[in-house]
Amino acid sequence: MTVLVRDFRTEDAEAVTALRRVCIPYQVVTEELLLFGVATANPAKKYRLLVAEEEGVIIGTAHVGIAYESSEPGQSSVTPHVHPGRRGRGAGALLLRTAEEHLADEGATSVCAWVIDEPSSRAFAEKRGYRPSRGAHFQRLDLARAVLPEPPPLPPGFVLRTAGDFAGNPRPLFEADAESTSDEPSDISTALDDYEDWLHTTWNDPSLDRDLSTAVVAADGRVAAFTAVVTDRATTYVTGMTGTRRAFRNRGLAKLAKSDSLRRARAAGYTDAFTSNDGDNGPMLAVNKWFGYEICASEVRYVRTLG
Ligand SMILES: CC(C)(COP(=O)(O)OP(=O)(O)OC[C@H]1O[C@@H](n2cnc3c(N)ncnc32)[C@H](O)[C@@H]1OP(=O)(O)O)[C@@H](O)C(=O)NCCC(=O)NCCS
Structure with a gap:
């Protein structure tokens, strides 16, 4: 089975909302919010919402953009998330590679990703050349x-x-x-x-x-x-x-x-x-x-x- 990565389309809103709610239940994600983000991103952000698709089903997503509000130029971010039941099929790696290529083309010199503090997610990031920095806590x-x-x-x-x-x-x-x-x-x-x-x-x-x-x-x-x-x-x-x-x-x-x-x-x-x-x-x-x-x-x- 082949995983492909492409840009978000309006008709993906429902599937991407459902997927991100499973992956990050402690954030607010709505279809309206996703569409707003895509439609109104500051051009300086060079924003892309990527989706990973397998057999027509969306199994992963990533917000990708330049940190244009930072006082230090060249910084950027990516937030790849793959459905817990669809990991290990290359979707995360492909999302990350596509994001990094886009960010480098837009002048980024460093990219940051927030990684869930669990062994498999940390190992994924470390294997791809990412080094750990600060921590953060979600609280309920x-x-x-x-x-x-x-x-x-x-x-x-x-x-x-x-x-x-x-x-x-x-x-x-x-x-x-x-x-x-x-x-x-x-x-x-x-x-x-x-x-x-x-x-x-x-x-x-x-x-x-x-x-x-x-x-x-x-x-x-x-x-x-x-x-x-x-x-x-x-x-x-x-x-x-x-x-x-x-x-x-x-x-x-x-x-x-x-x-x-x-x-x-x-x-x-x-x-x-x-x-x-x-x-x-x-x-x-x-x-x-x-x-x-x-x-x-x-x-x-x-x-x-x-x-
Ligand atoms: C975080 C922030 C909103 C707190 O605002 P504030 O009006 O000073 O908060 P309060 O006075 O209601 O309460 C502050 C509490 O922090 C405690 N505190 C202050 N400095 C502290 C420190 N360095 N370490 C631990 N606790 C500290 C105080 O003792 C107080 O708790 P207590 O009343 O139980 O003793 C303010 O510092 C701020 O705007 N920081 C920058 C923006 C920011 O980081 N916002 C949060 C983003 S997630």
Whole structure:
């Protein structure tokens, strides 16, 4: 049987959604989100969504792109995933090779892949010249049953808002996202300095649940802290980003934002909350542990130099 790799087509959306849900159950994947990603990717990303097909059945996928938001040029990423029942048939290797050729042609000098921390996936990456770097943890909270801790008090002068309240002018959210994202531990430094691109890729992301995303707003109108949430509009709630601006850290504001959002998500019927943090992100891991999140899977970032 022959495995082939090709670019995603619109009619693949249902099969790719189902496959990625099996491979990465702790992320939100919807058909709408896949189609949005393909249609609106920044041209600088040189984005491709690859699929591996065997006998007409999609058995693997990979998001492939240049890390164009990084302050260091030449960095790129690939996320190959093959259905657990269809591994060992060459799909992963072919996805990776196709991705690396494309990225090298577009000027990438290094490629990063997040690999599930399990022996077979790590061995696959190491055999193909990838070396391990940082780790990250996916964590799950059983939102239906969890006893959520009492939130810290809202400091005088601060108010809670939803992201939806910023529909007329989301710039204060962009400013908080840009400042906090630049401080997130990672070895691809990210500089969010393009408001228009942020509007396209983050604010207009169809999976962003503006009503369940919470902002803590200071008296001067600045967003001091926020939690941005993506959902499948059914049962799964995933934290896309939580951030507190530098001047407001360690005052319980991340806990406050997330407490408000999680409580409203539970009231809206969400049962599974997921989040993912870099293994060195002490403050965020502390916040999530306080809520009762437990590690459900770990990943290791692997890097390969191209050329
Ligand atoms: C992570 C972040 C959102 C926390 O915001 P915050 O408003 O300061 O958080 P809170 O004040 O609600 O809680 C911070 C907790 O971290 C703990 N903490 C602070 N520094 C820590 C460290 N280096 N190691 C471990 N825990 C630490 C605090 O003690 C506190 O926990 P406690 O109240 O149980 O003592 C903020 O540091 C930030 O924006 N970082 C950059 C962006 C980022 O990494 N976001 C997460 C992406 S996944």
